[in-house]
Amino acid sequence: MPEGHTIHRLAEDYAAAFAAGTPLRVTSPQGKFADAAALLDRTPLHTTDAHGKHLFLGFGDAEPAEWVHIHLGLFGKVTFGPAPAPPPTDTVRLRLADATSYVDLRGPTTCALITDPEKQAVHDRLGPDPLRPDADPALAYRRIGRSRTTIAALLMDQKVIAGVGNVYRAEVLFRHRIDPYRAGRDITAAEWDAIWADLVALMREGVRLNRIDTVRPEHTPEAMGRPPRVDDHGGEVYVYRRAHLPCHICGGEIRTADLAARNLFWCPDCQRR
């Protein structure tokens, strides 16, 4: 579900579903996006883009001047299917369809028609995204390295770094044995470089597999002789949603707490202050 890797994968999948230049049927059965859908109807999808958890669908024959800005929030979902599209349920905010396939969007926090400058404004308020080739990790460290806020909260702040959600936050801190309550300014430049490089690798793998896997080969269920555990997020993890279960590495109890309005998970033995 929707952390940055999901959104980048959606950008790829939307682009792959519809050949450039093919006019699409654009509808909003649910109604909230009906006016904009009518404007876009019978125009082709030209480009897709993703930054953090924000998805942009550019419509038009040439350089898109208009974009559909989508943010899935906590509940948003996208489903792909082959033509003919089934009758839409009344929760479908946006349906794109052509002769071969359809894509339905449900429950997004944001689905709005925006201009090029408005799209740029979204980019401007987001931090570097490990999945974007133009991302500059030093920009994020400039804020982290001088902040008294905990590293766990900073990793969730999209202005600091874009695309990391609750799963990647918990997992990357575990993989680097960093206590989630450490202040950002106590994270060394070397530690940040390692965290960033790890996020780039983990999230790229997340896009490829369309799920979050963070467990190193030597700690997989097979390697450790335990049964595989596939959670709702689809992958194998060290600490996320494993509260009160034994740590895969030290056997200690995984702890949970509220941090930055979300459930934090960590191993207090492996991640010492």
Added chain:
DNA sequence: CGACAATGAAAAA
């Protein structure tokens, strides 16, 4: 069938 939680973030207070 209702209650509730869920990987998010903006608005309101």
Added chain:
DNA sequence: TTTTCCTTGTCGC
């Protein structure tokens, strides 16, 4: 810091 938006899968009755 709390409330609100919005949908769906799961759990308990």
